[in-house]
Amino acid sequence: MTRTVLVVGGGIAGNALTVLLRRAGFAVDLVELREDWNSTTGSGITLQGNALRVLRKVGVLDLVLRDGFAFDELSLLSPDGTVVAVQSSGRVGGDDLPATVGMQRPRLQQILIDAVRASGAFVRLGRTVTAFEQDTDSVRVTFDDGTTGRYDLVVGADGVQSGVRRLIGIDCLPEPTGMAIWRAPVPRPAGVEHTHMVYGGGCFIAGCCPTGEDTAYAYLVERNRDRSAVEPAAYHQEMRRLAESYGGPWPEIQRSLTDPALINYTWFERLLLDGPWHRGRVVLAGDAAHACPPTLAQGAAMSLEDVLVLTELLAAEEVWDDGLFTRYRDRRYPRVREIVDGSVQLGQWLLDGVRDADVPGLMGRTAAMLRELP
Template structure:
């Protein structure tokens, strides 16, 4: 055990709301959220808006948006609207409704109207800088007065009756009604919960860059059949796009700089790709990483500690549903945690409602990866994306 102070963060009113058997509660009054990415931020915001006292711990010593571009679908935008952050996010991003599919030489294959998974009144898809979305969420958390502790991790926990004793890396030991682990695909909490699953390689890697775009690059573009598995881009503003190359999972040791390597991978493509390639210089900030995935088949919780988001279901980004599924998890969990009822039942009902949806996304994404790595004559990536998004247009 760390530390000697053991504060009870529940309010007096919430302690008095317990039923005679201690099994029911009007709402949880205190929640520890572990992880400050999209999942953790949405969970913290939604819980705070429902009157719950929230502490958010983030292992990074600095808390500001990082990363390259991101594509988010309408169901993510719906969550952002529900927690009151949609307008500033739309102001920073670029909404659109189509995906343009082409052969590597630029020949058109199909233009697909993207299903409006968030409803008819929201863009079907939006491109943005991941940092811009993160910064909007952080600002909302600050506005709500959520306590945030940086450079802090959850190192141990135990459910004791109707509370969780949480041991933190800053030496504190505190009690919460529930702990929500939103600490990503590398989640330490997942392992502590005893889940046997771990992140798995997909067989692909991804290069990312943010570059200028032409006015014609106003919707997502996908290029098939070239030297790489796939090249694509998503507009993220009136001037910029997020460009990427899906390739082998390991960065070759070929003596090339990152910029030269990405330009090499873009050789042999037509259409809009030469415009992207020409803008990549030695000063362009580039990122390469292998693409991994995860799907926890069993329970996501033990006692009053539950893992959500990428900690239990992380998908390759081929249908751009990662952020959306994480945000849906967080909002729905906040709703369940603030209902009256037995906590074990509430957490189980939450998982049962979410599991079919996230499994659909992970399996569809893995099917697309398989077709990218091993093309087959009957491959139908456009159809899989279209059918998956139409299914996700149903309420979460």
């Protein structure tokens, strides 16, 4: 009999997992709280080679390469816009994949949504789960409309504020790291053919990454502050103010910041479950189990690796038990821990004003680890 899996959460991790599980021959239901399926959320995303490696397994790599912007370099600029160095970025996903693809996040989400639809999975939008009842072989799930279902496995891929994590009694919440980021989609500035990044100036980091032939996303990283300090209606004005001290592509970016609804302000947070990532037959994946600041641009990649590893184990093992779910966690934890700790460390060095930080060493160790298969 075909095994059944419920995936809770229709973001990058949940969508990719749904497609991978369907390809492995499982029956999959996906439930997503937002009725719009997160299809308009976010500005841009940076996908390094290890993320692209998983997206190839999902079957969407060609579309990602077509609609994104691939590059193999990174420019470091001084605050006035002078190019200080152009660095080659390692192809951690393999020589046949670009080092990095910048992409509009809503476009990536739509590609994954289309893949889920094409997979034959059953999708429920505007719904979530409210309770689990487990026995040794299955999980009885209650949804927020009062309906129920029974599954061989439930996977919580519902983000850093995971409701599934709370329902199974794992008491772990994300912690702020002391930094915050302003993000906005913008027209691609002239001459920006890869990520342009500034350390210092009015903010800790000012960056711009191309996401398409005509698009990019810009971001400014500062010390976090009270989220109510700036009204959302004035987000564009605040981001323009923070951008004033930068040259290079930033005057062009600044002029494009006119719509506050397109600008996102969030705190950097850290989350890492040190104990088991499951309770019975309910398992966590992606940001529900670990999350980190975007300083290494590996958040989505770690989530994608999670769901690939989980699918491989589920497809290979006849018995789905504590041993399997523990092997999944144990296989992922060391790699995820390195990324979470490294991402937080990069930010802490900036917060502390450490001038002799071993950034090259950290980046080199990270790249070497990511070249290995998860």
